[in-house]
Amino acid sequence: MTGKTALITGSTGGIGLETARGLAVRGASVILVGTDPGRARRAVGDVRRSAGHDRVSALTADVTGLDGLARLGSQVAERCDALDVLVNNVGVSLPRRELTADGVEKMFAAHVLAPFTLTHLLLPRLRRAGRARVVNVTGGIPGGPIEPGNLLGERRFLGWRFSHYNHTKTMTMALTARLAGELRGDGVAVNVVYPGHGYTPMNRSIPVAAFPRLYRPIAPLVLKVVAPLFFSDLTRSARSSVHAAASPEAEGVSGAYFDARCRRRPLPASALDERGQRAVWDLCARLSADVLAAAQP
Numbered sequence: 001m002t003g004k005t006a007l008i009t010g011s012t013g014g015i016g017l018e019t020a021r022g023l024a025v026r027g028a029s030v031i032l033v034g035t036d037p038g039r040a041r042r043a044v045g046d047v048r049r050s051a052g053h054d055r056v057s058a059l060t061a062d063v064t065g066l067d068g069l070a071r072l073g074s075q076v077a078e079r080c081d082a083l084d085v086l087v088n089n090v091g092v093s094l095p096r097r098e099l100t101a102d103g104v105e106k107m108f109a110a111h112v113l114a115p116f117t118l119t120h121l122l123l124p125r126l127r128r129a130g131r132a133r134v135v136n137v138t139g140g141i142p143g144g145p146i147e148p149g150n151l152l153g154e155r156r157f158l159g160w161r162f163s164h165y166n167h168t169k170t171m172t173m174a175l176t177a178r179l180a181g182e183l184r185g186d187g188v189a190v191n192v193v194y195p196g197h198g199y200t201p202m203n204r205s206i207p208v209a210a211f212p213r214l215y216r217p218i219a220p221l222v223l224k225v226v227a228p229l230f231f232s233d234l235t236r237s238a239r240s241s242v243h244a245a246a247s248p249e250a251e252g253v254s255g256a257y258f259d260a261r262c263r264r265r266p267l268p269a270s271a272l273d274e275r276g277q278r279a280v281w282d283l284c285a286r287l288s289a290d291v292l293a294a295a296q297p
């Protein structure tokens with residue numbers, strides 16, 4: 001990866017940090033993204049020490065907001081002419097329906113609108129890299145069919161069991177399939193990966209009420225003992241992202257889904273459904289239209 005540049009969102013902690021480390025250790029210049037400047041500074045030092053080089057920097061941006069994405073896009077443009085890897089890693093898991101300042105449901109904003117908008121904002125740089133790779137990060141359980149009238153959870157929102165989380169992650173897969181088709185002629189590969197379980201800041205905050213009723217009595221044990229014991233090795237959780245971003249085996253592969261063990265799996269039917277894909281694409285295009293138009297040279 002020496003000579004290549006990678007941008008990883010949500011990479012000052014959790015799985016994204018290990019993804020950034022994995023790419024930096026392979027020689028890539030990496031740009032980390034998080035919301036907190038202090039954590040960003042510490043993460044830069046940490047990754048530099050692991051990688052043994054100082055081509056590691058950070059930007060702070062909230063990628064759930066269109067303003068944040070626009071600023072991030074222009075800051076990246078100032079730093080590099082070509083971008084070889086973009087990992088859209090930020091994930092949000094919420095028990096209640098929350099809207100961003102743009103009026104967009106927050107999990108949709110993080111898992112669907114952010115990858116769509118950032119990929120388009122950075123497209124000139126991705127094209128310039130030649131054979132660039134975009135990696136989108138999904139969740140484990142396909143969330144059933146995409147509901148075109150409920151993309152923002154406006155009609156039905158099932159938060160506690162992460163149903164809308166799963167719904168938006170299915171949309172991440174649908175977006176990946178559509179983007180891969182759209183960018184085929186641009187030399188930009190787009191794939192989606194599942195990281196597997198990782199004991200990260202995100203799921204340290206999962207409440208007991210998020211578990212199905214039957215499992216609630218054992219939930220504290222799972223959260224406090226089992227998860228830290230078995231899922232603390234985040235290098236394992238970052239494997240699929242690093243694989244899709246850097247491995248020779250993934251070269252030339254686009255529109256694919258890699259599981260937590262980096263095996264290629266078919267995308268679920270719900271992600272391949274054209275009506276769902278179109279609904280997701282059209283909504284993202286509409287919501288990001290002003291930001292993308294303003295970024296035109």
Ligand SMILES: NC(=O)c1ccc[n+]([C@@H]2O[C@H](COP(=O)([O-])OP(=O)(O)OC[C@H]3O[C@@H](n4cnc5c(N)ncnc54)[C@H](OP(=O)(O)O)[C@@H]3O)[C@@H](O)[C@H]2O)c1
Pocket residue numbers: 009010011012013014015016033034035036037039040061062063064089090091092137138139140194195196197198199200201202203
């Ligand atoms: N962990 C799992 O078991 C698991 C399982 C399946 C899928 N996934 C997926 O894997 C990805 C990474 O998960 P994770 O568990 O590592 O997440 P995480 O613990 O929430 O990741 C923390 C990182 O994300 C940054 N971040 C959070 N919100 C952000 C925002 N709005 N804008 C920019 N940066 C933001 C944090 O920076 P600050 O602290 O500065 O905000 C920090 O760097 C997500 O897409 C998630 O859905 C995770």
